[in-house]
Amino acid sequence: MLRRTHTCGELRESHIGQTVNLNGWVNSYRDHGGLVFIDLRDRFGLTQLVFDPEGAANPSMHEAARKLRNEDVVAVRGTIRTRIGGENPKLATGKVELVVSELEVLNKTDNPPFLPDDFGQLPNEEIRLKHRYLDLRRTTMQKILTTRHNVMRATRNYFHENGFLEVETPILYKSTPEGAREFIVPCRNVPGTFYALPQSPQLFKQILMVSGCDRYMQICRCFRDEDPRADRQPEFSQVDLEMSFVRREHIMEMMEGFVRRVFGEVLGITVPALVRMPYRECLERFGIDRPDTRYGLEIKDISEIAAKCDFKVFKDALAKNPTARQFYSKKGVVKAIRIPGGAEKLTRKLTDGYSEWVKTFGAGGVAVVKTIKTPDGNIGFETGIAKFIDAPTVKPELIAALGLQVGDTVLFVADTYAVATKTLGELRQKVARDLGIVPEWGKMWNFLWMIDPPMFERNKDTGKWVALHHPFTAPRDDQAAAFVEAAEDDDETLESIVSAGYDVVLNGSEIGGGSIRIHDRAVQSKVFQLLGLSPEQAKEKFSFLLEALSYGAPPHGGIAFGLDRLVMHLVGSDNIRDVIAFPKTQIGADLMTRAPSSCTEDQMKQVHIKSTWVPPV
């Protein structure tokens, strides 16, 4: 084989006159009958090859050249010269061409289902995933793979330089049925038992701290058997880490350095110090625990003003748990968003659509009003609920509270604190997209820390307390005492206890989250008690961790970053499958390998399982 001396991306004018070899794929061919041009491609670029019948050593080579088709794999030998037909400014190698003297066709291709080029329209994703090797040949995909590699490289370098050890943890792991549904693996040696694939290496990394590892990191695979979304896959990667002898500030400082390193190295961006925003403020202003601060449209609580309106929807909502404290999730509230200039931009069709759309979040609808200029030059209301809020006791206060100007639209949601907050949080983002005020990719990078999240919330359906993060998350230092003393049925107090947790949020997307872990036994038993775990049950599930923690555990805490989402941000993709070489579909299928697939009766027998699946008739 004519092994390459150069890649297809590196030949320049300085190489003119040299004899070189290239290997690659035929990216395109232009057969002029006499002259034949081939653009040869590898991961590094394109180089134009010329086959000239005059002076060709043998005519059969020229015949072979004329038969070359897209995606054939070839090796060539020839000399570099200036392009006779003029430069091609689109190519890095566009000033030169290779005059071929020897051609070796390494592999003819069957007619491929699609060509891996980036102009024109892509085939649908089903086809791309089925022939992923063709899709990955596209320059765009090669760039994404490269970016992902660079992120991993920068990550390992950064943490290595800061004293972290990369330690691998088991993939065949113990089932701990809280949290996400697990993938399970039947065990051959112990009939009737199963491994689970880890949702994350959480418990192992804490044990590594007890092990004296001091600083651990791992780029690891995690598995969650839940339905995917545009930014979720059943198996995904985390930059996982844990540190000993630290408080929250130390971890946050180290992580800001990490974010700065990755974004600096990969995109050349300077990341400023991260703003810190308490969970409660995130919810109050943005209606979500991962606020997108790239645009305004902040949410305002106007319950007190709304109480003065003679509007049944508001009154009914406010009648829910009226005496509860302000942020108690079941308290009735009225909240609103001012859309500057919305009177013109938000059509009736759009706002009607919002009223329907918010029902998916449990809200009854959206109340709408527009502001106009009255004949006397003041601000007036029209359409929607105008007549209910026009009273002289209400109108001026509302204008002041929301900072209204002529030409605005106001969207109201009246419901429980939890529903109204979530609904407006989602609506705010939808309106921003509809108005086209979300900055396009690369224009703005708004990082922030979400801190002080609650320890627990009650599950909507079962009414049971569940940990917002996980059961080893410590309360914030100043909250521990109140937490231990709180009665189990004191919902308002328990809901207000905040943890030493923290999330990194970028442009409205959570890219990392973690916490300081509990090292106080009284706190830990209180957590288990609230979660409904008896000491015996806790021991049964987590004995290895509890035991480890009892033998001299250093104060510790950590965080995990979603590698896939990080790469999505860095390459400007809104599809997680684009940043994973071999992703799965919504039912967890790999369209290329056709996994999952059935196994034989014998295989099942060996691991002591039997399928109950009966194919439909």
Added chain:
RNA sequence: GGGGCGGUAGCUCAAUUGGUUAGAGUACCGGACUGUCGAUCCGGUGGUUGCGGGUUCGAGUCCCGUCCGCCUCGCCA
């Protein structure tokens, strides 16, 4: 588990709101062409309209079921 969108030539799409033999671009095959660069020009092959039922004189089009893909709610400690 629920809601929405989609599936027509290898690929990307069209097909007059149910009406003749389902078209175009591209890829592929054949031919022409010595400076192209997403080459150009001429000709050609290529279809179980995802699958299964139904309505109808007649279905790519309407109805029911089903499979697959995407988005989304629930879910994701």
